[in-house]
Amino acid sequence: MRMRQLTPDIEVSEIGFGNWTVTTGWWGDYSRQEAVALHRAAFDAGVTFFDTASVYRDGYGEEVLAEALGEVREQIVIGTKFGYDLDVDTGSRGQQERPHRTDVVSVAAALDDSLRRFGTDVIDVWQLHNPRMAHLVDDELFAFLQQVKEEGKVRATAIALGPRIGWRDEGLHAMHTRDLDVVHMIHNMLEQDPGRDLVAAARETDTGLIVRVPHSSGLLEGHLHADTVFPANDHRRHRPRSWLLEGVQKVERLRFLERSDRTLGQAALRWVLDHDVAATALPNIYNVDQLQEFVGASDAAELTDEEHRMVAELYADGFGVVPEADQETRLRDVS
Template identity: 50%
Template sequence: MRYRQIRGTDVSVSEVGFGVWTMASGWWGQYSDEQAIDMLRAARERGITFFDTADTYGNGRGETILAQAFTPAERAELTYASKFGYDWKNSGKDREAGHQEAPHRFDIPFLENALVETLERLNTDHLDLWQLHNVRMEHLQLDEVWTFLDRVKREGKVRSIGVALGPAIGWLDEGLYSFRNLPVDIVHMIYNALELNPGRELIKAANETDHSILVRVPHSSGMLEGQYDENTTFAENDHRRHRPEAWLRNGVQKIRQLEFLTDGTGRTLGQAALKYVLHDDSVVSALPNIYNMQQLEEFTAASDVAELNHDDMQRIEALFESNYGIAREVEHGVTR
């Protein structure tokens, strides 16, 4: 495993991190506390030091299982990131089953309490990274939020501040605004070899402003693991079941054109996908969706396989620009 540092901070992260949402949210299968803890500990044993969660994952469970997985002494050697901004306790919805967003809330008393409760659930006295969760432009423009974040950072409760874009891919304006106008250290975005936009422009902006980027969905919801075909089905509670049919059909056609990333290289497609998103120094960590031991072994070994070369990168760009020769369809209101 290799490690990178969030620019402008002393916060170190493993270049492959662990997104705790897979263990806590129920979107990738159901895991008992014991199963989740075993997976988290196995990740640490394989060099992962960066664990990204949120107060809303599993209604707090994404934080409590981290506290159960690691002792205080172990936690001191790890990097914890969490997120805030959803009023999930008062959402009045079965969000986990229905994949619904809770309402946002950014008044200062709410944020004060959110930080206290997150630290309690994680059994820690500080966060290494705290991120505004799936924010909209109007949230970013609340001066009182940034005054509050500056204070908790100076108090040592938070070491670095980030903006997590989402929930879906996009939010270019919010990302650019964060880099150019706000005291953030990092922007967290969706980016992968099948979905280059708006990631390419945000990477350019990160380098221009000397900021860092955190990437999630580096395998395009599993498509770039190379395990799907046209007949793949997903469990009732799997979030991929809610994607349009074209996502699976077109995705399978696309990954067949990426075999050059694995032929004779000693890399799996899943490892090549991680190498792709980590090719730029602004990207300090990628968060694959890890939900079984086979993936954990494969993805943590990605640091040790051959880098993608310039020709590989150019071919990926060219395939993306041509949409892999596939007629473009509108998916979730976004033409891909």
């Protein structure tokens, strides 16, 4: 496993482990024992960066990480997120977003709660979760973030950006106006915007990047097809069918990246890591076999300049795929 600098004093594995897959219930059901075992398997495979959030089942994600890896705390880097009001029960609303709670008193309590759940005295990368612009102009909040860094409770401050709920403008504003160490964002071959703008800003501001969803919610793993049916407890089941149909067609255009020494899933990770400011990529990991494949991306063949050029051309052309809605319109016009 190759290592990279996330910040000048924090080194992380190129492939990280985001535990939302095994602790939130959005990707299927995992027992606590299964979740702990997968964390340990990741560490044994060379992963040193583990990411979670206080909102993952009200601290459960943090507790599982601590149970799995507390004994090797000094050998790993822990990232977690804060900012949501855990006292609000979403009940049957499922994936509906909770309200934020970012006053300093609440945020200070959230930090202490996370430290207690981890059983540690310092969080390596503390991330404001899906911030809106109102949070990013809050001078009192960012003064507190600087304070806890100086006190040694936090090593690096960060924001974790969410698509369509605080994204391009928020990321650019934060990198150019706040003393942030790290930005956590979505970026992959199928979803390159606004990531390209954020990558450029990270270079300009010397900000470390954590990249999640490098496989575009599983499409770039290369195993989905037009007839795929997601289980009832998989959040992708609730996406429009056009997401799957169009995505599968796009992936077929990228099959040229598969080689005898590199799977498509590994190529997708290498594409992310070929961005010099990307310190670590967080694939969604469901089982040990998949873990081994993705960890292997660290030593897999890098994409050539020609392959990068071809990916860029395909993206610019929409991968030559006609959106499902446009296809339906054309069929009506013909009839």
